[in-house]
Amino acid sequence: MQRPALTLLAASLMLAHGLACAADAPTTIPAAAVQTAEQLRDKALHDDTAYKTVESLTTEIGARMAGGANDPRARAWAIAKFKALGFDKVYTEPVTYPLWVRRSEHGAIVAPFPQPLTLIALGYSPGTPKGGLTADIVQFPSLEALKAADPATVKGKIVYIGYRMHRTKDGHDYGIGAGIREDGPQVAMTKGAVGFLLRSAGTDANSRTPHTGVTEFSDPAKAIPAAALSNPDADQLERVLAYGKPVTFKLDLDCGIEGQYTGYNVIGDIVGSKHPDQVVVIGGHLDSWDPGTGAIDDGAGVAIALGAAKVIHDLPQHPDRTVRVIAFANEEMGLWGGRAYADKHAAEVSKFQLGSESDLGAAPVYQMSASVKPQARGAIEQIAKVLAPIGVVYDPKRPGGGGSDLSQMHQKGMAALSLDQDATYYFDWHHTANDTLDKIDPAQLAQNVAVYAVFTYMAAQADGDFGSAPKAFAGDGAGE
Template identity: 45%
Template sequence: MKHLKTMLALAAMTSLTPPILAQNNIIDQQAASMARDKGLSDNVGYDIIEGLTTEIGPRQAGTEAEARARIWSIAKLKALGFTNARIEEYEMPTWVRGEESASIISPYPQNLAITALGNSASTGEDGLTADIVYFPTLADLIAANDADVKGKIVFVSHAMKATQDGSSYGAYGPARFVGPNIAAKKGAAAIVIRSAGTDYHRNPHTGNTNFEEGVAPIPAGALSIPDAENLERMLARSKNVKMALKLTPKNIGMQVSGNVVADIQGSNPKLGMIVIACHLDSWDLGTGAIDDAAGCGIITAAAKIIADSGKQPKRSIRLLWAGAEEVGVWGGRDYALKHAADNHSLAMESDFGAGKIWAVDFTLADSAKDVSQAIIRSLAPLGIVPRRQAAGGGADVGAIIAAQKLAIIDLQQDGTKYFDLHHTPDDTFDKVDKSEVQQNIAAWAATLSIIANYEGELKPE
């Protein structure tokens, strides 16, 4: 019964939402609740996702489409009332897709759905034909003798499973991240992998792969999961399966990419600003709705709720719509370089789709415990639970976090369905659920309301 009594006492406190004293700082729980509840009926976030996917669509880093997206973004951020909206350009090496096809030549001729992985080499216009050598897992490829791989098309068919926290990407992603490099070092002619994804549609999942310095890239593609399973069935019947592969991507050298940055000015410039990030670039196959127009919609709508609250926040809030995340986080690194002298205190990022937030993680100063408690209290009505693990930030805020040892809050989205869509043609606006986006915005707005008005130390010791 003791536990129940504590719960009831806490509930009573919450419903009264009194100002809570924390280290000479008043946390206005009621303002956070108001920001949260505005988020639940927000239209700004969903409209950004709709606009970016409709008016721009795919926006691969370094291409003309990404440049159009930056112009679109500046206009949108200015129209929403953010100050100092600007483009910060940089250059980066750019790889673009060519033609792509794969077919089984024998013993069971038919076409397979394939897409090239970013940084794949070209097969040349004539393509290449070779026997398949099959490895059920990446570990099997690693253990293979070079002689068994040499001159062949390696097929790695790991089967990724869905997880709420996306941890399966860490477990199964390496077949994409490093599989091609390993196959290249063993002398493979090319590699095809089962897509790092969890759907059953004829849409392969692209994404970058990287070859070590000194390793000559080989053609590297991902088969859709139905096609990978079809190929597995063929290999169960015959050890002599021959594939014709054509991938003609190109490296087009250094191209212009850029970040879009905008601010809400805080009332106390001495307090380190909060940087909130999403990424503007997207893979070319889909329209980048969940990856990551959703993130840009969510963080921007939440920040606007703070800007429109009638009370200037104490800390500045900086929006970073980063460029070139997909192809190596060029935007995040450029931001950290160009803004090394700026005073940041805390970073947050939204880049895991449009699904509901289910958990919150913190990496804050010990002295800021009341901040995390106030946030947990604010998020509870949204079905969000605290976890006992440190926040990690995200790709685009990684460099600035490392450089300035920032505090971090992660609002963890449910990723159970994320890898159905990730890096596929299916990443389109229709996959976005408005009420889930609003739940995200509500959580972000409540969190920003609390941290932007907190004057104590946020950075962990």
């Protein structure tokens, strides 16, 4: 009776050893898959699916404010487009969030030199009292200076911060500008301010088109009206402030939160031929701000993902793993679609092979980084080698965050890439009325499609995984 027990024990030990060896084995991409990826790359560079897609979205739907009149129309458009492009499964998942509504906004210097200024309300800003709000301006050079200010110097006034963004390829100044936009009103509120203004978080120096964007309040009931001035109007306000006289400003915003709204993430799957329950996920966000038509933010991202999926779909055989494209709901006012998706699918994170979202316009991808297990670095280098001929440099020292909405799945433990686009001019048009189709160069858009098609296909065909597991990349500093 002892012998079978020993045999069972030995078998168990052998199985455990085999699984351990498999877990430690390097992830590689077969030579045939590399060759197909090179062909996909070259085909995608001449494919116009993405451009036709973003042209359709911006022409037929236009602006897609989350919860606005075009929200359900955009969703219906996306469902129809996924189906027309041949996805095997097309479905939606609900996303509920506060419904913020913009009706009108006006601003003017009342004294010492009366004149109107061009501005736009920030998302989640409350409206002013009927007839507007009039108060003196107090100026700060930075968010840090506001945080350090004596509340007595702020109470009862409208705070203004005039940080000016500069153009950079990686767009890093946006971290400062967006930080002021998101956190400034809350800080001003806690010090007793009655309103908040900032120089737009944008790099266009000569256009009187202010940049909107979301702000945050820990207690919406105590929120103060908040708006962004265009860059030339911020210059004008600063010239008036430089006279050293008290500057009185009238702010008149008709906007605010009006209950809750349920939108939907739109999802399409090209089902894997060997491992249908394992997915490579790409996407963009379907919503946009309301002044423009949401071409670069983020119609381009949705189009890039759909274009990449389409060239993969057209191969003679589906890839081994499922290719999933997600058009996320309401990224602009707080990653609502990404958070809802991550919360719903957190328990399945180990089935997510690799992911990345496009949400920085349509200029070329120039750099790639990754958060993967050490044994998968060789596979990332294989992907990088196929992308090198189209201008993508691999930085092995930086983590990959997965992009805006997919950063939430990365935080749950999904292996992720960052595919950095050239952001030199992106923030000229970002969140403005100038976010329109003419800002997209078809050839540059196609380069993005090629990048996404290559990495998606190669990840789907890899022998082995990239390390997705619950909390696998906690603390890597990406996607936060």
